[in-house]
Amino acid sequence: MPVIINFKICDNCDACNAIPVCPTKAYHYNYEKKTLEVDEKKCTDCGLCATSEKSCSVGAIRWSRDPEEFARIKKEIEEDKRTVADLMVDRYGATPINMPFYCEEGNLKKVLKTGKICLIEFYKEELTECLIKSIPIKEIFAQTNEEFVYRKVNITNDDVLKKYNVTKIPSLVIIKDEKQYGEINGYYSVAEKEELIARIREILKTVE
Numbered sequence: 001m002p003v004i005i006n007f008k009i010c011d012n013c014d015a016c017n018a019i020p021v022c023p024t025k026a027y028h029y030n031y032e033k034k035t036l037e038v039d040e041k042k043c044t045d046c047g048l049c050a051t052s053e054k055s056c057s058v059g060a061i062r063w064s065r066d067p068e069e070f071a072r073i074k075k076e077i078e079e080d081k082r083t084v085a086d087l088m089v090d091r092y093g094a095t096p097i098n099m100p101f102y103c104e105e106g107n108l109k110k111v112l113k114t115g116k117i118c119l120i121e122f123y124k125e126e127l128t129e130c131l132i133k134s135i136p137i138k139e140i141f142a143q144t145n146e147e148f149v150y151r152k153v154n155i156t157n158d159d160v161l162k163k164y165n166v167t168k169i170p171s172l173v174i175i176k177d178e179k180q181y182g183e184i185n186g187y188y189s190v191a192e193k194e195e196l197i198a199r200i201r202e203i204l205k206t207v208e
């Protein structure tokens with residue numbers, strides 16, 4: 001049975017993107033049991049439910065090619081501490097889900113004058129990859145006891161990027177009292193989360 005659904009991060013609904021992707025209708029929603037499931041008799045192990053771009057964008061469906069891989073994925077899922085709620089919050093590298101985090105380019109100066117540490121994420125709407133390649137913001141928030149302001153700025157003018165030494169979008173720029181302490185350029189996958197958090201922590205240490 002190669003397909004495994006990680007229900008820890010799946011909202012388990014009948015509107016699942018993987019249902020129309022499955023060519024044999026093996027992947028379906030069982031209305032009686034109220035759950036997504038795979039009919040092993042119909043499944044041809046094609047892997048499309050897990051690998052197609054049209055399928056689940058949060059990586060909740062996993063597919064293995066051999067028993068070792070199956071065992072490894074099963075273990076990964078058992079140890080996965082994420083919950084569906086983690087996917088519902090704003091994430092580094094994605095368009096804002098909570099509008100209070102959003103800041104117009106033109107309002108940025110005002111935000112930077114709050115006197116607090118400002119974590120400004122520059123992103124471009126058309127470049128956002130997807131949820132699987134982005135980090136829940138609450139884990140970033142947990143990195144300091146200091147009060148800080150987090151804002152996401154959709155970049156439409158590349159001059160802004162030059163001003164803040166941004167070389168790759170998304171970028172997280174750390175500023176206090178209008179002084180820039182550092183920037184982290186580019187996407188970080190969930191697997192690289194610790195590296196991203198360590199880099200944020202390093203920069204935060206230098207903030208006066």
Ligand code: SF4
Pocket residue numbers: 005009010011012013015016017018055056057058059060061
């Ligand atoms: S798209 Fe992904 S998260 Fe949504 S119901 Fe399907 S498997 Fe679950």
Ligand code: SF4
Pocket residue numbers: 003021022023024025026027038042043044045046047048049050
């Ligand atoms: S592996 Fe292929 S046949 Fe099996 S459930 Fe997924 S998409 Fe359907």
